[in-house]
Amino acid sequence: MKRGLKLYHSMDFSLSCAQCHVLPEGSGNRGTQTYSQVNTQVAHPVEPAALRHIFDRESGLQIGSGTVDLLPIKVKDVGLFHDGFLLAPGGVSRSDFSTAHFIQLRFRGSMPGVYDVNDPDHLDAQERQTLDLTSFVRALDTGSAPIIGWAFTCVTSSNTNQRVMDLLRGQVEEANAGLVAHTDIGGVERSFWYDLDQDLFRDDSSLQTYTQAALLAQATAANVIVLQAVPVGSARRIADYGNLDATDSGAAPSNVTLQAMTFPTHWADGGDLQSRWDPNSGPQLFGNPTDARESHKRMIYMQEQLIAAAAAGFDVGINQATHIKHELPRRFRVAGDDIRPGAELEIQLLGRNGVVVPLRMPIFPTKFQVGGSGARIWETTVAADAEMTLGLLHGGLFLPNVWDLIKFTSLTQPYPALDPATDNNYTFVVHNTDGTSAGGSAPLTVTHVR
Numbered sequence: 449m450k451r452g453l454k455l456y457h458s459m460d461f462s463l464s465c466a467q468c469h470v471l472p473e474g475s476g477n478r479g480t481q482t483y484s485q486v487n488t489q490v491a492h493p494v495e496p497a498a499l500r501h502i503f504d505r506e507s508g509l510q511i512g513s514g515t516v517d518l519l520p521i522k523v524k525d526v527g528l529f530h531d532g533f534l535l536a537p538g539g540v541s542r543s544d545f546s547t548a549h550f551i552q553l554r555f556r557g558s559m560p561g562v563y564d565v566n567d568p569d570h571l572d573a574q575e576r577q578t579l580d581l582t583s584f585v586r587a588l589d590t591g592s593a594p595i596i597g598w599a600f601t602c603v604t605s606s607n608t609n610q611r612v613m614d615l616l617r618g619q620v621e622e623a624n625a626g627l628v629a630h631t632d633i634g635g636v637e638r639s640f641w642y643d644l645d646q647d648l649f650r651d652d653s654s655l656q657t658y659t660q661a662a663l664l665a666q667a668t669a670a671n672v673i674v675l676q677a678v679p680v681g682s683a684r685r686i687a688d689y690g691n692l693d694a695t696d697s698g699a700a701p702s703n704v705t706l707q708a709m710t711f712p713t714h715w716a717d718g719g720d721l722q723s724r725w726d727p728n729s730g731p732q733l734f735g736n737p738t739d740a741r742e743s744h745k746r747m748i749y750m751q752e753q754l755i756a757a758a759a760a761g762f763d764v765g766i767n768q769a770t771h772i773k774h775e776l777p778r779r780f781r782v783a784g785d786d787i788r789p790g791a792e793l794e795i796q797l798l799g800r801n802g803v804v805v806p807l808r809m810p811i812f813p814t815k816f817q818v819g820g821s822g823a824r825i826w827e828t829t830v831a832a833d834a835e836m837t838l839g840l841l842h843g844g845l846f847l848p849n850v851w852d853l854i855k856f857t858s859l860t861q862p863y864p865a866l867d868p869a870t871d872n873n874y875t876f877v878v879h880n881t882d883g884t885s886a887g888g889s890a891p892l893t894v895t896h897v898r
């Protein structure tokens with residue numbers, strides 16, 4: 449999977465996949481090619497298909513992990529590359545691929561490495577690369593961590609129970625999942641949700657709580673405990689379905705600080721993502737009269753300007769020549785005390801004419817604390833893509849110069865001047881569900897580790 453992520457960013461099919469199929473959704477949302485529909489022969493611009501959820505659109509069945517069968521078993525009429533037209537009976541379609549078949553067919557010859565196509569071992573190595581890339585594409589983040597839905601009935605082995613608990617809690621601590629314990633203890637049925645900040649399993653109806661150890665100690669032949677991973681932010685609602693508005697109240701948040709944006713776990717291990725990120729290897733945009741690789745060049749320009757600003761003393765985390773590279777999706781983060789379940793982070797973007805555009809996003813607790821033991825860090829599951837992050841680091845999309853760059857309102861060069869030291873300063877507020885709130889103002893920064 450890791451090699452798949454790397455190939456996605458670095459392989460040379462004149463471009464890499466990531467340059468057109470931009471993460472997280474797998475599309476840069478700009479026309480990069482034209483395509484003539486078979487019936488009309490009229491050329492239409494097409495944007496890279498969003499690759500997220502690709503398995504839903506596959507029509508060819510590929511079984512096993514060995515040599516990819518170039519004639520997959522067809523399981524439905526339309527699949528990848530379907531252009532929306534109805535097929536005439538017996539008509540030709542470009543739409544009968546499985547992802548493995550497509551990647552194998554089109555990209556095998558472009559896999560990095562020097563290969564002798566007459567050597568079966570070499571062919572095998574190339575094939576493995578295509579399969580790794582396929583696994584990565586088929587597993588693009590859908591917004592639901594793979595563990596969600598997994599349920600485990602505790603057994604009499606406390607070691608096994610503990611291992612499962614550690615696995616589940618590990619995902620809660622990374623803000624990837626919530627955790628619920630459905631129990632039948634001493635004949636009383638109750639469901640508890642795991643509150644990471646208090647490190648307690650809580651039942652909102654009875655107000656009973658368990659520490660993790662106390663809960664697992666109840667797992668006996670007579671008692672039932674079912675641990676279940678649920679969507680992040682939904683544990684409380686799922687544990688107590690009759691009580692949708694449960695809320696905690698108390699002191700207003702304090703010690704609130706805006707923290708550096710970082711990668712969620714699934715993008716955290718990006719490998720060497722510098723390769724193929726140079727001004728001449730971006731996608732050619734359809735209908736752009738002056739410079740074909742504009743979207744790419746503008747992102748590099750924004751990175752260069754941040755490095756220059758860092759050299760002049762305003763360092764937001766993009767400060768090395770090696771940071772001219774593929775920018776992976778990042779979550780927003782904030783730290784503070786008395787931030788409670790259900791809280792939201794608001795970041796205020798300055799629009800034109802003094803209008804403030806609030807970006808308000810749910811936040812979830814993580815295991816991370818400021819300096820290792822200070823206020824807990826909470827983060828969004830909302831992730832900003834590369835352009836959004838770079839635009840925010842320069843003061844936000846609605847700033848005329850940043851708007852110009854990202855929206856191509858002006859195609860003339862040189863690019864508009866940027867001034868992150870002045871423009872990157874955001875008012876931010878943390879809102880608890882009981883109406884208490886606190887915030888401040890600070891520049892948005894990034895970090896490259898999780």
Ligand code: HEC
Nearest residue numbers: 461463464465468480481483494495496497528529530555
């Ligand atoms: C130059 C830009 C570009 C590059 C580079 C590129 N693609 Fe695409 N890709 C597209 C476009 C545009 C489409 C949609 C084509 C169409 O509908 O006719 C597409 C479609 C796809 C599809 C089918 C999606 C669907 O839902 O039908 C897959 C799978 C895919 N690409 C994978 C890849 C992989 C893997 C790579 C890297 C090895 C890659 N692409 C490189 C532009 C690109």
